[in-house]
C-alpha cells in the first residue's frame with residue numbers, strides 16, 4: 203500500500219476500522235465504553251479511526267455545531283491516547299471512497315435487509331415517512347466504511363451488532379454476485395474491559411448526550427467541581443452499599459456507580475467490592491470522584507489545549523485522511539473494475 207510519504211500503517215493481527223459520530227459532548231460512556239477500548243486495541247491491530255460526519259447528517263445537524271463537534275471528537279480521541287502517528291485518525295468526508303462504495307452497496311443490499319434494522323425503526327419512530335433517506339441507508343454506508351479498507355475486525359457495542367451483520371451480508375453477496383473474493387467478512391471485537399455506562403439519574407438508561415439533564419452524565423470536558431457535584435447528586439437508594447454482585451439485583455444505580463469505579467480503576471468487581479465494603483454511599487462517592495478526576499483530568503486538560511489549537515487538530519486529521527485515502531482508493535478501484543465500470547483513461 204502506498205502512503206505517499208506519511209508513516210505507513212503496520213501489519214499486525216488484523217485491521218480494525220471503527221467509527222464514532224461527531225454529534226456533541228463526549229462523555230464517560232463514550233470513554234469507558236469505546237474510546238478506551240480503541241486505545242488498547244492499538245497494540246495488536248492496525249487501526250483506522252473514523253469520525254463519521256456523513257453518518258451524523260442522517261439527522262439534522264447545525265453546521266456550526268458539526269464542525270466544532272468534529273474537532274472535539276478528534277481532540278478527545280487524541281487526548282485519551284489514540285495514537286494518530288501509528289494509526290489513522292480521520293474524518294469520513296475527507297475520504298470520498300466511503301460514499302462512492304456506499305452507492306455500490308446501495309445496489310447490493312436488499313430492501314428486505316434494511317427493513318429489519320432495529321436502529322432505523324427506533325430512530326425514525328412513528329414519523330417514518332419524514333425520516334431522511336440517508337437514515338434508512340445508514341447501514342450501507344457503515345458497511346462501506348468498514349469494507350473500503352477490507353477491515354478484518356470491528357469493535358462494536360451491542361447496539362451496532364446488527365449493522366455489522368449487515369456489512370457481512372453485503373460483503374458475502376458482493377463476493378458471490380461478482381464471483382471474486384474481494385471482501386473479507388469482518389469479525390466483531392467484543393468489548394474487553396469496556397462497559398455500558400448508565401445514566402446517573404436512571405440506572406436503566408444508557409448514559410447519553412441526548413438526555414436532557416446534564417446531571418445524567420459526566421462529560422469529558424467537565425472539571426473537578428462539575429464531576430464532584432454530579433456524583434454527589436447521582437441517584438442511589440436507601441440501602442447500604444452492596445457487598446456482592448448478587449446484591450446488585452434491582453439496584454441499577456448502585457450497580458452503575460460501582461461498575462464505573464471498577465472500570466476507572468481497571469479492576470474486577472470482587473476486588474472493588476472488597477475495598478468499599480462498609481463505606482457509606484457518600485464516602486464511596488468521594489472516592490469515585492477522586493478517581494474520575496484523576497483519570498479524566500489529564501485528558502480534559504489535553505483536550506482543552508487541542509481545542510485552542512484547531513490547526514494542530516486539522517493537521518493530524520489531514521495526515522490521517524492521506525493514509526486512509528491511499529488504502530481506500532485502491533480498494534475502490536478494484537471494486538469498480540469487478541463491477542464492470544469502464545476504466546477512466
Ligand code: TRP
Nearest residue numbers: 219220221222254257344347356
Ligand atoms: N454506527 C456507529 C455508531 O453509531 C458509528 C459507525 C459508523 C461505525 N461507521 C462505523 C462503527 C463503522 C463501527 C464501524 O456508533
